[in-house]
Amino acid sequence: MDPNQNEGQGSGFVNKANNVGRLAYDNTRRFKGAYRAIKTLRITTAAGGIWWVPIIFALCFALGLTLFISMSVEGGVGGGSGVGEGGDLSSPPPSESGTTTPTCSQGNYSDCLLSQFNVTVIGTTDQTTLRLIYDALSIPMAYPLFSQRFKAARVTISINSAQTGFNGGWLVTNQAGDIAIYQKFFEAADRTKKEYLIHEAGHSVGNTNDQLQQNFYKSVYKAGLDPKCYLQGVIKTYALGLINSNTRLPNEAFAEAVADSVLCNNTGICPKNSPSGFDIPNFPSTCLSTYTWIKNNVLGG
Numbered sequence: 001m002d003p004n005q006n007e008g009q010g011s012g013f014v015n016k017a018n019n020v021g022r023l024a025y026d027n028t029r030r031f032k033g034a035y036r037a038i039k040t041l042r043i044t045t046a047a048g049g050i051w052w053v054p055i056i057f058a059l060c061f062a063l064g065l066t067l068f069i070s071m072s073v074e075g076g077v078g079g080g081s082g083v084g085e086g087g088d089l090s091s092p093p094p095s096e097s098g099t100t101t102p103t104c105s106q107g108n109y110s111d112c113l114l115s116q117f118n119v120t121v122i123g124t125t126d127q128t129t130l131r132l133i134y135d136a137l138s139i140p141m142a143y144p145l146f147s148q149r150f151k152a153a154r155v156t157i158s159i160n161s162a163q164t165g166f167n168g169g170w171l172v173t174n175q176a177g178d179i180a181i182y183q184k185f186f187e188a189a190d191r192t193k194k195e196y197l198i199h200e201a202g203h204s205v206g207n208t209n210d211q212l213q214q215n216f217y218k219s220v221y222k223a224g225l226d227p228k229c230y231l232q233g234v235i236k237t238y239a240l241g242l243i244n245s246n247t248r249l250p251n252e253a254f255a256e257a258v259a260d261s262v263l264c265n266n267t268g269i270c271p272k273n274s275p276s277g278f279d280i281p282n283f284p285s286t287c288l289s290t291y292t293w294i295k296n297n298v299l300g301g
């Protein structure tokens with residue numbers, strides 16, 4: 001199924017409206033909240049004239065819509081199926097002399113995520129999930145500048161393993177850099193899960209430093225550099241089938257560039273992250289301008 005078919009359909013609008021004035025990830029609660037707000041609005045205006053209620057409601061709606069627009073959604077109805085198939089990321093990331101991969105020696109991953117990464121995980125106490133998140137984040141967190149930027153975002157990761165994300169999305173990162181993970185994610189291979197988590201961690205940094213990701217996009221893609229690495233305005237390992245009119249291309253290019261830069265080396269294929277993407281051979285040299293920019297300005301080390 002082409003995920004673009006969802007664009008502009010009625011169901012999409014209903015979901016957008018449900019974002020009114022709220023940042024909660026729980027769609028059910030969000031719907032009930034919006035319904036109650038509308039009901040309250042009707043009662044108060046009918047009861048005679050609390051004239052400012054509609055104005056506040058409208059302002060909340062505008063705020064909610066703005067927050068919705070600033071989210072980055074991964075996966076989607078149809079678009080996410082088969083993600084990770086056909087890719088081989090068994091090759092290690094490039095070894096960098098200035099990097100130190102964090103370790104969680106006591107094995108309490110919840111504590112390590114908080115104390116080392118400033119990450120709070122809510123919605124699970126499952127050690128396998130917590131370890132997976134820790135192990136994935138420890139890859140970009142080995143880079144000193146990334147570590148500094150990511151920790152500054154003070155990310156909350158919410159696990160919603162029994163819920164379907166908006167438009168079937170697997171993961172969402174909002175403007176504050178917080179990440180929500182949904183049901184589909186847990187069906188993926190561990191390798192895919194790690195890659196997606198690193199991509200989202202890239203969003204956490206980019207969304208909390210918008211100037212940084214805009215500068216990246218302007219300096220590399222808009223400048224026409226690395227033409228073999230981009231399609232439809234993003235790095236082509238990205239799930240190109242998910243791109244629609246709501247996709248913020250600089251954000252997706254930035255997050256994908258971070259993930260590919262820490263996961264892919266010069267002696268193999270940097271695999272597509274969805275059947276709708278494309279492999280890139282020898283990413284650091286093929287996408288030299290992208291890799292160098294990300295290394296110098298985002299990763300450090």
Ligand SMILES: [Zn+2]
Binds near residue numbers: 072199203251252255
């Ligand atoms: Zn993304």
